[in-house]
Amino acid sequence: MKADNLKALELIDAATFQKDLISWFETEQRDLPWRKDQDPYKVWVSEIMLQQTRVETVIPFFNRFIEWFPTLEDFADAEEERILKAWEGLGYYSRVRNLHSAVQEVRSEYGGQVPDTPAEISKLKGVGPYTAGAILSIAYGKPEPAVDGNVMRVLSRILTIDADIAKPSSRKIFEAAVRELISHENPSSFNQALMELGALICVPGKPACLLCPVRRHCQAFEEGLQNELPVKSSNKKMRNVQIVAAILTDHSGRFLIRKRPNKGLLANLWEFPNFEYNSQLAPKRERFEHDFQEITAVHCDLGIHLTKIDHVFSHLTWNVDAYAGLIQTDIEDEVLASNRLKWVSAEELSEYAFPVSHQKIWKAWTKQG
DNA sequence: TAAGCGTGGGC
DNA sequence: TGCCCAAGCTT
Structure with missing residues (x-):
């Protein structure tokens, strides 16, 4: 089917499609904690x-x-350190900061009730577009x-839509198809069933067509095209960044940690002091010691390579090359503050949110003792 | 529009 | 090992 029309929709009977899909979902859906109620906050x-x-x-x-x-109110009241800790290890950390900000807006602008219109909820x-539709339905x-x-x-398989699903512009084609097919009696189960089907049966790679409850509606199956769809252009190569990091301790056994910038990668998470080196040649510990002294005016001795x-x-x-090191001299408070640096004990470390990369460094340190 | 933004699992 | 993926959004 052409990406710019929905003629394939004429070949499908929406009522029986809904019935086949939703009936399957009612019996086969997974038992998931967020399906225990319809609390808009939990959804x-x-x-x-x-x-x-x-x-x-x-x-x-x-x-x-x-x-x-437990409630929207509880989350709205939480400190940022705590919400990042709740998200620690989950990734895409801007999600939780955006959610926190949006929940506070719901409390102040909507009396704590999650809005139920596309226009209002989409502003959060x-x-x-996906999340708005998911919550509303x-x-x-x-x-x-x-x-x-x-x-x-x-839907690319059911309707043999060959639009490149990696392109943002393709989403509206599928939204138009859903608007034609969606059950108005049970939009919630319909939307969830499409996703559940994609997760359990109509998977990437080899779909389990013989188990599919809507096989009789599937134009890709009829034409043997289920392994050719969807069309998805794939991606680019990655950049490599050389990092030298260090777990630095003082005479009383505290650890020096640093809060990352409030924008960009791993924003506002904590880390062990480190520097980036984009040069090809492997950066050495002397380079770290030099750069550390430049920033803090204090010398550090990097010992073992962790x-x-x-x-x-x-x-x-x-x-990442990670080292353990010692600092014998006090660092000025102003220097600590302006560099978002902080001394903490081992017990206090667990209160701070670290990205997985730095958890790996910490793990190596605990093994070395 | 394309790039930036995490992590863990499958093959 | 290296790639692809998994219930996307922001800029």
Whole structure:
């Protein structure tokens, strides 16, 4: 089918498609913690966590998050350090800062009630077209499309749509299709069923067509095209960044940590002091000691080499050389503050949110003792 | 529009 | 090992 028309929709009977899809969902859906009720706050939290993140990964994070912040009000009141700690290890940390800001807006502008219109909910930070549709349909029963990667994959096969799903402009094609197909009696189950089908049956690679409840509606299956769809252009190569990091201790056994900048990669998370070197040649400890002294006016002695870590992000790789070191001299308070540096004890470390890359460094340190 | 933004699992 | 992926949003 052409990317710019929906003629394939004429070949499908929406009523029986809905019935086949929703009936399957009623019996086969997974038992997930965010499906226990329709609290808009919990639906919202789960949808943000599920962005680009697997269900199995999200489950324990969601359960702990709701224990820590049972209501929208509890989360709105939380300190930033605490919300980052709740998200520690989940990735895409701007999600939780946007969610926090948006929840505070809901409290101040909407009396604590999550808005139930597309215009209002779409204004909230971190709520894009997918999340808006998901909350409106799941929490409020509104017949709005919630088009994620699953829905694009499933519908590209059902309707043999060959638009490149990696292109942002393709999403509106699938939204138009959902608007034609969605059940107005049960938009919640319809949207969730499309995603559940994509996750369990209509998977990337080899879809399990023989188990598919909507096989009789699937134009790709009929034409043997299920392995050719969806069309998805794939991506670019990554940048490598050389890092030298150090776990630095003072005479009383405290650790020096640093808060990352409030924008960009791993914003506002904590880390062990480190420097980036883009040169090809492997950076050495002397380079770190020099740069550290330049910033703090204090000398540090990097002792043993703890570990070498290759940490892969979505768009770059850190090649980290991690050392352990000692600092014998006091660092001025103003110097600490202006560089977002802080001395903390081992017990206090657990109160701060660290990215996984730096957790790996810490793990290497604990093994060395 | 394209790039930036994490992590863990599958093959 | 290296790539692709998984319930996207922001700038």
